[in-house]
Amino acid sequence: MAWWRFRKKETETDVRESRQKQEVGALAKLKQGLLKTTSGLRSLFGLRRKIDEPILEELEVKLYEADFGPELVPELIEEVRSAYRKREIESTDQIPSFLKEKLLERLAVRDTSLARCENGPTVILVVGVNGTGKTTSIAKLAHWLSAQGNRVLLAACDTFRAAATQQLQKWAEKVGSPLVTGKEGQDPASVAYAACEKALNEGYHYLIIDTAGRLHTQVNLMRELEKVRRVIAKKVQGAPHEVLLVLDATVGQNAISQAEVFNRALNVTGLILAKLDGTAKGGVVITLNNRFQIPVKFVGLGESKEDLAPFSAE
Numbered sequence: 001m002a003w004w005r006f007r008k009k010e011t012e013t014d015v016r017e018s019r020q021k022q023e024v025g026a027l028a029k030l031k032q033g034l035l036k037t038t039s040g041l042r043s044l045f046g047l048r049r050k051i052d053e054p055i056l057e058e059l060e061v062k063l064y065e066a067d068f069g070p071e072l073v074p075e076l077i078e079e080v081r082s083a084y085r086k087r088e089i090e091s092t093d094q095i096p097s098f099l100k101e102k103l104l105e106r107l108a109v110r111d112t113s114l115a116r117c118e119n120g121p122t123v124i125l126v127v128g129v130n131g132t133g134k135t136t137s138i139a140k141l142a143h144w145l146s147a148q149g150n151r152v153l154l155a156a157c158d159t160f161r162a163a164a165t166q167q168l169q170k171w172a173e174k175v176g177s178p179l180v181t182g183k184e185g186q187d188p189a190s191v192a193y194a195a196c197e198k199a200l201n202e203g204y205h206y207l208i209i210d211t212a213g214r215l216h217t218q219v220n221l222m223r224e225l226e227k228v229r230r231v232i233a234k235k236v237q238g239a240p241h242e243v244l245l246v247l248d249a250t251v252g253q254n255a256i257s258q259a260e261v262f263n264r265a266l267n268v269t270g271l272i273l274a275k276l277d278g279t280a281k282g283g284v285v286i287t288l289n290n291r292f293q294i295p296v297k298f299v300g301l302g303e304s305k306e307d308l309a310p311f312s313a314e
Contacts, residue, residue, distance in 0.1 A: 049092045051084045059095070067252040068283035072290060076102065103286055107313035110295035114310075115241040115269070121153070121199040121207045123232055123239035126272075127225060127262050128246035130213040133274030135164065137246045137300055138210050139171030140308035141272070144298075146175060150205040155180045155195035157188040157228060158212040168210055175305050188212065188224055189231040196235040209240075222265040229266065243269050244297065247288070249276040255284055256291060263292055273311075274300035285311075 049055060056077055063073045079102055083089045089098050116122055124141075128134040142152045154172050158164035159182050172179040180198055182191035192209055199207040211228060214221050232239045245268045247255040255273075262268055271288060276299045285296050296311040 051080070051089065051092060051095070055092060056081060063283065066283040067287065069253065069256070069287035069291075072283075072287055104313055106286060107289055110289065110293065112270075112295045112297050112311050112313070114297060117238060117241050120236060121196075121204045122241045123196065123199070123236050124206060124208045124242040124244060125211065125225075125229060125232070125240040125266070126208060126244050126246060127211050127266060127268070128213050128272075129248075129258055130161075130164075132213070132246045132248040132258075133300055134213060134246040135167050135171060135210060136303070137272045137274050137298070137308065138168065138208055139175050140300065140305055141244075141298065142172075142177045142206075142208055143175040143305040144308050144310075145206050146177065151203065152177045152206045152208065153180065153195060153199050153202075153204040154178065155192055155207065155209045156182070157191045157195075157209055159184060159186045159188050159191060160212060160214075164210070164212070171305075189227045192228045193231050193235055196232050196239070200236065207236075218261065222261075225266060243267060244272050245270075245294075246272045246274055247284075249273045249282065249284060249299075252284055253287075256287060259288055259292055259294070263294065268292070268294050270295055270297035272296075272298045272300065272308075276301060 059080065060073060060077050063076060064070075068076065076099065080089070080095060080098065083098055089095065115124075126134060126138050126141075138154065142154060145152050152175075154168065154177050156165040156168045156179060162184055165181055169179055169181070178198075180191060180195040182188075182194070188211065195207055195209065198204070209228070209232070211225055212221060229240060229243075243266050245259060245262050247258060249255070259268070259271070271294055273285060273288075273296050276282060276285075285299075288294065289296060298308050299311050301307045301309055
């Protein structure tokens, strides 16, 4: 075998091993990040007790506290009650595995993988309300993609907020991804167009476009985002290949209303749930999945560039 073939094989092995280590580390962080959600439920199941109505009422409260939401909680309680009547479960220590199975059934039906365009750049439009962790999530996603050998280009299309561009510029330098910017007040769609041209001409694998998130001017914002979408669709075939909505997990049910607004305007393809490590309301993952049939694709689990994990239902 020629030396360069051996070298190539060795490099691919190194990349695979690096990716495996990254996935193991991400899973550990995900488990750690969900501790606040699971601790409240775990206290209820610590002792083996008979399942009765007081226990179900206590479970109902814990599920609401974990933000499983008013649509899902009654369903789960009734499923536990029904399983007990059928003798499928007999004591409280069997409830966790039963609930895990039911929740996994709800989550596993959707594909959580990130789109990849074989010909030309994969364009990802990232949307969300200011303050949700959108900019840091973009940087973390760029780092995650770069670690897998992809060339990633960023575009700062929140041109009416200088601080947004400055923040993304700092993150772009940290993760080593070039950034396309415009002048303050410039039409965001024109910046997106320039970024698409650069991504096409210079052979980038991914283009991630940051957008404004001024929800208090909802109508104007949605028009602006729709225009950005139309422009990139004309420039890059099939774009945007992903529309990712960043939601702050700590706001609980408020995330539902944000998802409703953005999905109605842009047909969101996936969710990034930021700040999941700082909340006991992780049940919102299931609520979002059920309400909108949109998969959670990534979760944010900290402040560093490595703290983004592909979402794992298991």
